[in-house]
Amino acid sequence: MRALMQDWSLTLDKIFDHAARWHGDREVVTRSVEGPITRSDYATLHRRAKQVSHGLLEMGIGPGDRVATMGWNSDRHLEVWYGAVGIGAVLHTLNPRLFPEQIVYIANHAQDTVLFADPACAALLAELLPQCPTIKRVIFLSEAAPEASFPAEAYEAWLSGRPADAAWGGFDENSAAGLCYTSGTTGNPKGVLYGHRSNYLHAMMTLQPDALNLSARDAVLLIVPMYHANAWGVMYSAPLVGAKLVLPGQKLDAAALHELIETEGVTYSAAVPTIWQMLLAHLKETKGKLTTLQRVTVGGSACPESIIRTLHDDFGVDVIQGWGMTETSPLATVSTPKRPGLSFEDSVPRKLKQGRIVGNLDLKLVDDAGARLPHDGRxxxxxxxxxxxxxxxYYGAPHGSALDDEGFFDTGDVATIDADGDMQITDRAKDVIKSGGEWISSIDVENIAVGHPKAALCAVLGVVHPKWDERPILLVQLKPGQAAGKQEFLDYLDGRIARWWMPDDVVFVDEIPLGPTGKIDKKLLRTRLTGYELPFDPNLKR
Structure with a gap:
């Protein structure tokens, strides 16, 4: 027996239709590429997105065609986003911070047809476009096109005068909507092809109180880039509830972000840990305040305890740690407490974990043979x-090729899950340190070590050991003007981690490199350590 309910397909055009109809006057604020702060609203952006659709249709773009963007968070980028998905085209966000050869591979693999780009990408595109034959047209997301060695148009001139009556929707909710590639730390980047239904469901899942808990009462500063897995899904969830959007453009320094938080009454934001470390350093130096910010989501890599405590103790801001990956749309778990009435001190151990699974998803732990493991937290x-x-x-690979016999996807992470369902990432499978048959979590040691007052960034790597197979070493990038010795950091860790987890060496480096998504680039660190020899004491017991 079929239910007697209306047939309402879950396509993403309905999200922006809803935002325009019911939250049309809600502000969308952008630090524009031209410099000044600009103000618009959902109704205006909806009309302009329809004009984008008209222009794409005039080019011959249709369902399934890939429309590429290369830019930071802005109102124009948002218009192109919905203008493309509204007519069934596939919105493909290119990350300008990847290596050029990776961008060329991705654009050619996706067979992008048209590219909308920020003017700051002009020099990069001059290098890339001769190697990307499928891209036939470039439109710069600006009032005027910058000088370029290739034919290009300015967005505002291209958009001007177009009708805003393009038809949206009318296609299957399982149609492809977006294409995002993994960062390709091993081998070529892989394409994740999102669907209208999957992104719509993800938006509703993230709105849950135990997830991001967004509402029309929020002003959202979206720091996480739109080219990082749909800006963690907020590009869909914020319009769905009519939250105010504050888009920082390319200016992501601490002073610029702090200005937007205070002047725009921001209540919620999302970014990787390095952004919050930078902002906290700025606030300490300037004696700045956070008068409206209530909560932030930290993701991309594990959040150090020092960030959680400083934001809470000094500014009254609640830190929500989230975990996910490009392949999970991306939000999958959130560190909201399950038990009511916990004090802040009691909640900290849970906030340091990646949290509980969002509704409609399922997790399991398995050993190397695929057998299920217990959820005992150990x-x-x-x-x-x-x-x-x-x-x-993955895009271009057979459907279902990434799944096990039960339909589960292997995240590539090593984790524990406790009896309350709190999951904690202990390492990437390729980074886990196996010492004497036991596992050491490099992430745990890193997060404690970076709490040292002289540390800017810390990384832990496993190094081959003649007795224990592998032993950890700690790499430290000190804050500017600081000096420290090896024993100072070992003394700091003493009592905070298991004795046998203690690094065998502390190496001070000028820089700990970050990848394009803000994560520590351990592959590059290992390359830089070529020739390093681990101090070895055969009498030392672990």
Whole structure:
């Protein structure tokens, strides 16, 4: 027996239609590429997105065609986003911070047809476009096109005068909507092809109180780039509830972000840990305040305890740690407490974990043979995930090729899950340190070490050891003007980690490199350590 309910397909055009109709006057604020702060609203952006659709249709762009963007968070980028998905085209966000050869591979693999780009990308595009034959047209997201060695147009001139009556929707909700590539730390980047239904469901899942808990009462500063897995899904969830959007453009220094937070009454924001470290350093130096910010989501890599405590103790801001990946749309777990009435001190151990699974998803831990492992908070295992917002395969690969026999996707992470369902990433499978048959979590040691008052960034790597197979070493990038010795950091760690987890060496480096998504680039660190020899004491007991 079929239910007697209306047939209402979950396509993303309905999200922006809803935002324009019911939250049309809600502000969208952008630090523009021209410099000044600009103000618009959902109704205006909806009309302009329809004009984008008209222009794309005039080019011959249709369902399934890839429309590429290369830019930071702005109102124009948002217009192109919805203008493309509204007519069934596939919005493909290119990350300008990837290596050029990776961008060329991605654009050619995706067979992008038209590219909308920020003017700051002009020099990069001059290098890339001769190697990307499928891109036939470039439109700069600006009032005037910068000088370029290739034919290009200015967005405002291209958009001007177009009708705003392009038809949206009318296609299957399982149609492709977006294409985002992994950062390709091993091998070529892989394409994750999102669907209208999966992104719509993800938006509703993130709005849950135990997830991002967004509402029309929020002003959202979206720091996480739109080219990072749909800006963690907020490009859909914020318009769905009519939250005010504050888009910082390319200016992501601490002073500029602090200005937007205070002048725009920001209540919620999302970014990787390095952004919050930078902002806290700025606030300390300038004696700045956070008068409206209530909560932030930290993701991309594990959040150090020092950030959680400083934001809470000094500014009254609640830190919500989230975990996910490109293949999970991306939000999958959130560190909201399950038990009511916890004090802040009691909640900190849970906030340091990646949290509980969002509704409609499922997790499991398995050993190397694929057998399920217990959720006791102690047993390490490979983290597997399943659900309607999780990839079944990669673009260009067979459907279902990334799944096990039960339909679970292997995240590549090693984790524990406790009895309350709180999941904690202990390492990437390729980074886990195996010492004497036991596992050491490099992430745990890093997060404690970076709490040292002289540390700017810390990384832990496993190094081959003649007796224990591997031992950890700690790499430290000191804050400017600071000096420290090896023993100072070992003394700091003493009593905070298990004795046998203690690094065998502390190496001070000028820089700990970050990848394009803000994560520590351990592959590059290992390359830089070529020739390093681990101090070895055969009498030392662990």
């Amino acid at each position: 047993t390490f295992g490979r983290l597997m995930i399943k659900g309607p917002t999780v990839a079944s395969g």
